[in-house]
Amino acid sequence: xxxxxxxxxxxxxxxxxxxxxxxxxxxxxxxxxxxxxxxxxxxxxxxxxxxxxxxxxxxxxxxxxxxxxxxxxxxxxxxxxxxxxxxxxxxxxxxxxxxxxxxxxxxxxxxxxxxxxxxxxxxxxxxxxxxxxxxxxxxxxxxxxxxxxxxxxxxxxxxxxxxxxxxxxxxxxxxxxxxxxxxxxxxxxxxxxxxxxxxxxxxxxxxxxxxxxxxxxxxxxxxxxxxxxxxxxxxxxxxxxxxxxxxxxxxxxxxxxxxxxxxxxxxxxxxxxxxxxxxxxxxxxxxx
Ligand code: SF4
Numbered sequence: 001x002x003x004x005x006x007x008x009x010x011x012x013x014x015x016x017x018x019x020x021x022x023x024x025x026x027x028x029x030x031x032x033x034x035x036x037x038x039x040x041x042x043x044x045x046x047x048x049x050x051x052x053x054x055x056x057x058x059x060x061x062x063x064x065x066x067x068x069x070x071x072x073x074x075x076x077x078x079x080x081x082x083x084x085x086x087x088x089x090x091x092x093x094x095x096x097x098x099x100x101x102x103x104x105x106x107x108x109x110x111x112x113x114x115x116x117x118x119x120x121x122x123x124x125x126x127x128x129x130x131x132x133x134x135x136x137x138x139x140x141x142x143x144x145x146x147x148x149x150x151x152x153x154x155x156x157x158x159x160x161x162x163x164x165x166x167x168x169x170x171x172x173x174x175x176x177x178x179x180x181x182x183x184x185x186x187x188x189x190x191x192x193x194x195x196x197x198x199x200x201x202x203x204x205x206x207x208x209x210x211x212x213x214x215x216x217x218x219x220x221x222x223x224x225x226x227x228x229x230x231x232x233x234x235x236x237x238x239x240x241x242x243x244x245x246x247x248x249x250x251x252x253x254x255x256x257x258x259x260x261x262x263x264x265x266x267x268x269x270x271x272x273x274x275x276x277x278x279x280x281x282x283x284x285x286x287x288x
Pocket of ligand 1: 047049050267268269270273274277278279280283284
């Protein structure tokens with residue numbers, strides 16, 4: 001029988017023992033952090049020089065894209081909804097979710113925000129209201145089984161010789177036989193199957209670490225996609241974890257770490273990478 005959401009009582013997750021991974025010290029010397037994050041790995045794969053500016057040199061970005069702030073705001077709002085399910089509080093209404101969404105804009109100087117050619121802050125706020133309305137009306141606003149964690153910290157060694165992976169799982173749920181690791185995404189449109197497959201690596205790594213939480217259960221990854229279309233829709237893409245895909249992803253992580261450790265930093269310019277990059281001036285000034 002599937003347990004109800006009201007079964008979710010804190011604390012449900014065991015505390016983690018301190019890591020003894022010796023490579024964490026190497027990461028700390030290089031970046032000041034004794035771990036590696038998916039965001040760092042993914043930045044390196046996008047552009048190794050951008051990785052260096054952000055994680056090794058600690059350079060502040062000259063600008064930040066509105067899409068990044070907008071996505072953070074939607075995340076914050078949706079997570080607040082699930083946090084209420086976890087703690088048993090009344091579900092927040094649309095106004096409360098919009099308040100949470102707006103908080104993502106507060107730390108940014110308006111002049112440093114890079115808007116798209118057809119966007120304004122008002123048009124994005126209007127879009128956020130439509131997306132969150134669609135979310136609240138969707139089946140995804142309820143949870144099958146019980147909520148184990150929201151923005152749940154996860155950390156552990158993936159491969160020997162690579163620092164611990166540290167991350168936050170947007171939503172962790174379980175029913176009678178499956179642990180589900182959910183990532184919340186905003187997207188310009190509905191996702192194709194190729195997009196689901198191409199975006200799965202982060203969740204595969206998190207699911208690998210999360211497998212210790214509920215030993216013996218199947219593990220599934222789930223993307224919750226809110227589209228930024230005129231009439232927003234909420235999609236779910238659920239997949240069972242295949243061990244072969246985890247192995248391939250771990251091999252990729254190891255190669256990326258080796259390159260980082262060796263200081264292989266070079267620019268990878270492309271229209272897609274550079275248009276929203278916050279380090280364009282630093283990149284132009286880079287002489288090798
Ligand atoms: S401007 Fe382009 S090439 Fe330069 S650091 Fe940014 S993403 Fe890399």
